[in-house]
Amino acid sequence: MRRCSYIWRGLRLYYLSQAHARLAKQAFDALAERSTDSARNRQMRGESRAAAGNRDAAVKDFRVAGAVPGFCGECTLRWVKFI
Numbered sequence: 001m002r003r004c005s006y007i008w009r010g011l012r013l014y015y016l017s018q019a020h021a022r023l024a025k026q027a028f029d030a031l032a033e034r035s036t037d038s039a040r041n042r043q044m045r046g047e048s049r050a051a052a053g054n055r056d057a058a059v060k061d062f063r064v065a066g067a068v069p070g071f072c073g074e075c076t077l078r079w080v081k082f083i
Contacts, residue, residue, distance in 0.1 A: 028044055028048075031044065039065040039066055040065075042061045042062070042064050042065035043061070043062065043065045045061045046058045046059075046060075046061030046062040046065065049061060
C-alpha cells in the first residue's frame with residue numbers, strides 16, 4: 001500500500017513540473033513579444049543560454065542587459081546585480 005502512495009506522489013510531482021515548465025515558457029514568450037530588446041528579456045535569454053551550456057553567448061547577453069555576471073565555484077554562471 002505504501003509503495004503505491006509513493007508512485008502517486010511521484011506522478012503528481014511530474015505533472016506539476018510539466019505545468020510549471022509550460023507556464024514559464026508562456027511567460028517568457030509573452031515578455032519576448034512585448035519588449036524584444038529590454039534588459040529583462042536579455043537577462044532571461046542569458047540565463048537560458050547559461051543553462052544550456054552556451055557560456056560565451058550568456059555572458060554577452062548579460063553584458064548587454066547591464067548585468068555583471070558572477071563566476072562562482074565550478075564554472076556556474078550566476079546573476080549578481082544590475083548596474
